[in-house]
Amino acid sequence: MKKIYFLLFSLIIVSCENILKKNKDMSLVHIEKKAFGKTKEGINVDQYILKNRNGMEISTINYGGIITSWKTKDRDGNYKDIVLGFNNLSEYESESPYFGAIIGRYGNRIAKGKFSLNGEEYTLAVNNGENHLHGGLKGFDKVVWDTKEVVDDSTASLVLSYLSDDMEEGYPGNLEVQVIYTLNNNDELSVKYEAVTDKKTIINLTQHTYFNLSADFNKNILDHDILINADSFLPVDSTLIPTGEIRNVGDTPFDFRRTKNIRKEINNSNKQLMIGNGYDHCWVLNNQDQGLRFVASAYDSGSGRLLEVFSDQPGIQFYSGNFLDGSLKSKTGGTYDFRSGFCLETQHYPNSPNAKSFPSVTLSPGEKYMTETIFKFSSK
Ligand code: GLA
Numbered sequence: 001m002k003k004i005y006f007l008l009f010s011l012i013i014v015s016c017e018n019i020l021k022k023n024k025d026m027s028l029v030h031i032e033k034k035a036f037g038k039t040k041e042g043i044n045v046d047q048y049i050l051k052n053r054n055g056m057e058i059s060t061i062n063y064g065g066i067i068t069s070w071k072t073k074d075r076d077g078n079y080k081d082i083v084l085g086f087n088n089l090s091e092y093e094s095e096s097p098y099f100g101a102i103i104g105r106y107g108n109r110i111a112k113g114k115f116s117l118n119g120e121e122y123t124l125a126v127n128n129g130e131n132h133l134h135g136g137l138k139g140f141d142k143v144v145w146d147t148k149e150v151v152d153d154s155t156a157s158l159v160l161s162y163l164s165d166d167m168e169e170g171y172p173g174n175l176e177v178q179v180i181y182t183l184n185n186n187d188e189l190s191v192k193y194e195a196v197t198d199k200k201t202i203i204n205l206t207q208h209t210y211f212n213l214s215a216d217f218n219k220n221i222l223d224h225d226i227l228i229n230a231d232s233f234l235p236v237d238s239t240l241i242p243t244g245e246i247r248n249v250g251d252t253p254f255d256f257r258r259t260k261n262i263r264k265e266i267n268n269s270n271k272q273l274m275i276g277n278g279y280d281h282c283w284v285l286n287n288q289d290q291g292l293r294f295v296a297s298a299y300d301s302g303s304g305r306l307l308e309v310f311s312d313q314p315g316i317q318f319y320s321g322n323f324l325d326g327s328l329k330s331k332t333g334g335t336y337d338f339r340s341g342f343c344l345e346t347q348h349y350p351n352s353p354n355a356k357s358f359p360s361v362t363l364s365p366g367e368k369y370m371t372e373t374i375f376k377f378s379s380k
Helices: 002-027 088-093 271-277
Strands: 030-038 044-051 057-061 067-073 079-081 101-103 114-117 120-123 144-150 157-162 176-185 187-195 206-208 223-226 230-234 280-285 293-300 305-311 315-319 343-347 371-380
Touching: 030 088, 030 144, 030 157, 030 343, 044 144, 044 176, 057 101, 057 176, 067 371, 101 293, 206 343, 223 315, 293 315, 305 343
Parallel strands: none
Antiparallel strands: 030 044, 044 057, 057 067, 067 079, 101 206, 114 120, 144 157, 157 176, 176 187, 187 371, 223 293, 230 280, 280 315, 293 305, 305 371, 315 343
């Protein structure tokens, strides 16, 4: 009889331990992996869900390094998805306006798709009016990346690697690129970009997530309050190429040095706003010598969600979703209408290869391209 009691007691202890262990594991930061589909060429694509102990969940796929969903909490503690995207890979392949993707080799525009290096002229695809945009016809947003998961006690990282061949999309040099997404328990996602080349080339990587902090994709983003730590911005010509002027934001709708509602001045009669059909400009960020520093924030007073952006980059493209026109179906059954998402793309200035006065975007053999941007969420 004693033996039976002992056996029963041991069994209970063991199963309790297992339950505790399981709960403990699930409460730690971790990654879950599942199949997401096959590309048109038949390549398997996986989804990696980075979860932290607070409940934040970031889903990303190795096609384009796309962040497909990002669950963050509102002021009442409800976690909801706050990024635009699709439910299926085929929609990302066929019609995505760069939702959630890694952009390269050159984020933003290069005038007429031409630039010179060492006296040699290079020609890139012209895929945006008369200009080159976001790396060309098959940029880094449309390739399948290799992956590695790295998890420790307090962080979960997905390391994405890609080798872009010499002259791929017209860019010189074999470029080895790594983008590392790291989620921690402070509700921060760090995006680290690294690259090396074997021939002089140009590079400007960014992340193209469209946020709508209300988590209601049927709502536009005009009620968000934006702050951009920049005293000046880059006016553009009618094709959205910077004119070369660095203009002070003072007394213009481009002054976001104090938190301002997007709605407040977006419809002002202002030539730059008319060209962009809203905000679609690069701001010249302050404190460029300080490395990683606070650069911008977005707040949705309805839900209480606050996004803060930190970066070591010189510029940020604030794009108010002006090309969204209701033709794309949303994840939740509606449509992505005009200005239903906004992007805060940390980067070098557009068309830098052709603008002598802008900071350099060249990368030479022996150098390492390294940059970091952090997206931090909280609620209030
Ligand atoms: C960037 C550009 C915009 C637009 C979007 C994608 O933000 O600046 O003009 O091309 O990407 O639609």
